[in-house]
Amino acid sequence: MITPTxxxxxxxxxxxxDNLNKPKGSLGRLETLALQVGLIQNSLSPQLLHPCHILFGxxxxxxxxxxxxxxxxxxxxxxxxxxxxxxxxNMFCRQHGFSLRVVDVGVDYDFDLEMQxxxxxxxxxxxxxxxxxxxxxxxxxxxxxxxxxAEQVDLCFAEGCNVLSLGEMxxxxxxxxxxxxxxxxxxxxxxxxxxxxxxxxNGILHKYEVLKESLERYNQLYAGKGDASSVLSYFAGxxxxxxxGAMLRAAEHGMxxxxxxxxxxxxxxxxxxxxxxxxxxxxxxxxxxxxxxKLMLQKMNVEPILHLGLRLGEGTGAICAYPILQSAVNxxxxxxxxxxxxxxxxx
Numbered sequence: 001m002i003t004p005t006x007x008x009x010x011x012x013x014x015x016x017x018d019n020l021n022k023p024k025g026s027l028g029r030l031e032t033l034a035l036q037v038g039l040i041q042n043s044l045s046p047q048l049l050h051p052c053h054i055l056f057g058x059x060x061x062x063x064x065x066x067x068x069x070x071x072x073x074x075x076x077x078x079x080x081x082x083x084x085x086x087x088x089x090n091m092f093c094r095q096h097g098f099s100l101r102v103v104d105v106g107v108d109y110d111f112d113l114e115m116q117x118x119x120x121x122x123x124x125x126x127x128x129x130x131x132x133x134x135x136x137x138x139x140x141x142x143x144x145x146x147x148x149x150a151e152q153v154d155l156c157f158a159e160g161c162n163v164l165s166l167g168e169m170x171x172x173x174x175x176x177x178x179x180x181x182x183x184x185x186x187x188x189x190x191x192x193x194x195x196x197x198x199x200x201x202n203g204i205l206h207k208y209e210v211l212k213e214s215l216e217r218y219n220q221l222y223a224g225k226g227d228a229s230s231v232l233s234y235f236a237g238x239x240x241x242x243x244x245g246a247m248l249r250a251a252e253h254g255m256x257x258x259x260x261x262x263x264x265x266x267x268x269x270x271x272x273x274x275x276x277x278x279x280x281x282x283x284x285x286x287x288x289x290x291x292x293x294k295l296m297l298q299k300m301n302v303e304p305i306l307h308l309g310l311r312l313g314e315g316t317g318a319i320c321a322y323p324i325l326q327s328a329v330n331x332x333x334x335x336x337x338x339x340x341x342x343x344x345x346x347x
Contacts, residue, residue: 001055002251002277005039013038013332020335029305032216033283033328040256040281041162048163048329050254051322053315054157054246055082055089055167056149056239058106058125061136062214063172067207069198072127072173076109089167089314096322098165101156105148106238122148124238129316132214133174135234140240142233149245154255157253164250165258165322166267166286167315172196174290176235176268177210181292183231183271185299189215194262194291197311228273238256241266247271251281258318258325261288261310265296272300286310286317 013035018024024206025031037046056080063072081087082102085094093100104111104119108126111119124144128136137145156164177190193208218226218234226234232241244267251258259268259282271278279302286293286306297304 002275004277005280019337030328034332051098051160051163052161053165054101055244056103057169058238059108060172061128061130065183065210067175068172088316092319105242145238145241146245149242150249153246153249163256165318166243170237171238177263179235180266192292243267244271257281259284260315260318262293264291285321
């Protein structure tokens with residue numbers, strides 16, 4: 001059970017921020033971020049400690065329907081590449097001091113753990129089942145995927161981490177993300193479906209038709225009454241459910257959760273349908289260029305830190321946003337105030 005942040009501290013945090021030696025509100029978004037982190041940590045002097053990034057990898061049965069421009073084998077190839085330090089996520093983790101955990105929750109490949117010791121083995125299957133014809137996973141497997149996510153967060157928390165970002169590797173995972181967006185926000189499906197890793201107009205149309213057919217089958221089964229767990233177990237990938245489990249556990253631990261792009265935003269949306277209090281702990285790193293991401297963020301009434309045209313995934317946008325969060329925390333802790341600096345307070 002997630003405890004909501006204690007909003008009674010907000011006036012004291014705001015007072016501290018307003019009395020820093022600057023015009024009131026002049027540091028804009030840094031001020032609102034500092035306020036949120038202070039509420040998360042229930043502290044007037046919040047800190048960001050031992051940032052960790054967890055990347056969950058898995059394959060998707062729906063990939064067999066030609067809904068992605070990237071071939072299935074890219075999932076396992078990239079998982080191996082992370083061990084060589086050659087991924088975008090590796091670069092940003094090195095740059096910003098994140099510890100990286102790469103977790104195989106369901107990649108369709110047998111990794112050699114002696115050759116790839118960086119991969120944490122938690123495989124629940126060789127990809128999900130094809131949700132065009134039925135549920136992606138059983139409810140039992142869904143619960144196991146949630147537990148994998150929670151377990152990995154517990155390990156980070158034990159190391160002293162209080163700020164977490166999450167990423168994914170799974171070819172075709174924009175497809176289930178589009179369906180989560182549609183079902184949880186009641187946005188027309190066509191507005192939720194985008195190019196993913198690079199589909200052309202015909203490819204997007206085909207993807208839409210496949211997802212529409214899959215949705216019709218789901219609605220026949222649940223008669224429009226499926227809850228969040230039903231939606232997730234029917235459509236999501238193992239890596240997505242693990243990320244949801246990680247988000248929920250991180251919030252239980254009182255950690256800051258940096259949310260990445262389209263897929264991780266869909267996962268945070270799903271997490272909020274399981275426990276709405278998780279959003280108190282969520283900071284949205286960036287707005288990606290996948291078709292529906294801007295619309296999803298708007299419907300969730302959340303503001304991303306960055307908009308850089310990113311659509312790589314892996315959690316890269318969340319990590320890119322981290323220095324802005326650091327600046328917000330440094331501001332509230334290190335800027336002097338009017339009284340101590342002997343500067344006239346003019347408002």
